[in-house]
């Protein structure tokens with residue numbers, strides 16, 4: 388499409404420049420060029436793959452556009468409208484024959500453009516036919532209000548015995564059927580969803596759903612953020628590392644961090660998380676569990692780093708053996724001391740006796 392448009396532009400330029408070309412000796416050449424160029428412009432009158440349906444002397448008076456384009460030269464990109472028509476059968480008819488030709492004729496008349504119908508899908512008593520149609524974006528009726536009016540109008544118009552008979556055949560028993568008509572606002576672009584949201588078609592209407600990582604009503608979507616101060620408190624005996632969603636470490640993380648930012652609390656060696664089971668030594672919490680964790684937006688709960696059982700046993704064992712050693716040492720020292728004392732006491736008694744004896748000697 389773009390190619391053809393630019394080619395036309397070039398021809399146009401040639402045409403214009405040849406028009407303003409001065410009447411010089413090269414005028415004959417210029418005239419020839421002008422004629423060829425004019426022909427070329429006529430040949431390219433139908434744009435966007437359209438074909439000329441009525442060409443008289445190089446002038447195309449009617450263009451046949453490919454689906455989705457309109458206007459006299461097929462320059463207008465039409466708005467696509469997808470819809471469904473549902474026939475709710477009041478009888479239990481497992482095979483319904485729908486005359487789609489008749490239905491198409493009706494829709495063509497009402498939508499004023501080519502209508503493509505899919506084959507009817509029968510599900511219980513409900514027969515659904517999907518259709519696609521195109522509308523000129525500048526026509527007054529391509530507005531959500533018009534669509535509602537159209538739906539209401541079609542429903543009124545189609546829920547008549549005449550229409551039912553035209554679609555299901557004159558001997559059909561479906562005269563009491565009702566029509567449900569929905570326009571797919573999402574496929575048709577007849578919605579005002581934010582560029583940060585996806586459009587979800589409803590019958591009737593539509594809903595805008597913010598992308599993952601965003602919250603809002605769809606018309607406005609804001610990125611989910613998390614405050615670091617609102618995260619579960621870092622356990623003592625743990626280190627904290629903040630990661631980008633791509634797993635690289637965030638240096639100097641700010642208070643407010645983005646969706647899927649990860650905080651990792653790693654307990655010191657030989658310490659594990661409590662109450663997290665399985666001897667895990669690191670708590671990993673991510674930003675963006677909104678709205679489940681509305682108050683923090685962080686996943687995870689407060690934990691502590693508890694000493695590992697094996698380490699505790701080892702410490703107790705070490706303490707016990709240490710105690711035993713101390714006791715034994717104490718015992719040994721005590722015995723040694725006692726022995727030494729006893730020995731010392733024995734020696735001093737002898738001395739006393741000697742002295743006493745000596746005293747006696749002197750006394751006498």
Ligand SMILES: *[C@@H]1O[C@H](CO)[C@@H](O)[C@H](O)[C@H]1NC(C)=O
Nearest residue numbers: 440441442443446447448449
């Ligand atoms: C083709 O164009 C000519 C002149 O514009 C017109 O007289 C004629 O009716 C057109 N034919 C069709 C089939 O549209």
Ligand SMILES: *[C@@H]1O[C@H](CO)[C@@H](O)[C@H](O)[C@H]1NC(C)=O
Nearest residue numbers: 477478479480481482511512
């Ligand atoms: C409808 O008809 C089919 C076949 O005739 C039968 O199998 C089915 O049970 C019927 N359903 C009801 C709701 O009557």
Ligand SMILES: *[C@@H]1O[C@H](CO)[C@@H](O)[C@H](O)[C@H]1NC(C)=O
Nearest residue numbers: 486487488489490492553556
């Ligand atoms: C379907 O409808 C069209 C247009 O009303 C009609 O010409 C055609 O005969 C119908 N086909 C059948 C099988 O009834």
Ligand SMILES: *[C@@H]1O[C@H](CO)[C@@H](O)[C@H](O)[C@H]1NC(C)=O
Nearest residue numbers: 497498499500523526527528
């Ligand atoms: C339907 O098409 C005709 C002829 O192309 C045009 O005059 C008319 O305004 C259209 N109606 C609507 C509702 O677009």
Ligand SMILES: *[C@@H]1O[C@H](CO)[C@@H](O)[C@H](O)[C@H]1NC(C)=O
Nearest residue numbers: 476477478479510511512513
């Ligand atoms: C079809 O319509 C009949 C009559 O109203 C009803 O009894 C039956 O439950 C309907 N079947 C289904 C599948 O809706």
Ligand SMILES: *[C@@H]1O[C@H](CO)[C@@H](O)[C@H](O)[C@H]1NC(C)=O
Nearest residue numbers: 457458462463464524525526
């Ligand atoms: C449609 O309307 C817009 C502005 O509302 C205008 O810029 C554009 O040229 C119009 N297109 C056609 C094909 O009329």
Ligand SMILES: *[C@@H]1O[C@H](CO)[C@@H](O)[C@H](O)[C@H]1NC(C)=O
Nearest residue numbers: 610611612613614617683684
């Ligand atoms: C949770 O995320 C929302 C949406 O981005 C934000 O407005 C709110 O401040 C966040 N709450 C916390 C505690 O980070």
Ligand SMILES: *[C@@H]1O[C@H](CO)[C@@H](O)[C@H](O)[C@H]1NC(C)=O
Nearest residue numbers: 630631632633634635636637
């Ligand atoms: C990870 O993401 C951060 C922030 O978007 C970016 O600065 C960094 O270069 C990324 N690292 C890799 C390995 O992609």
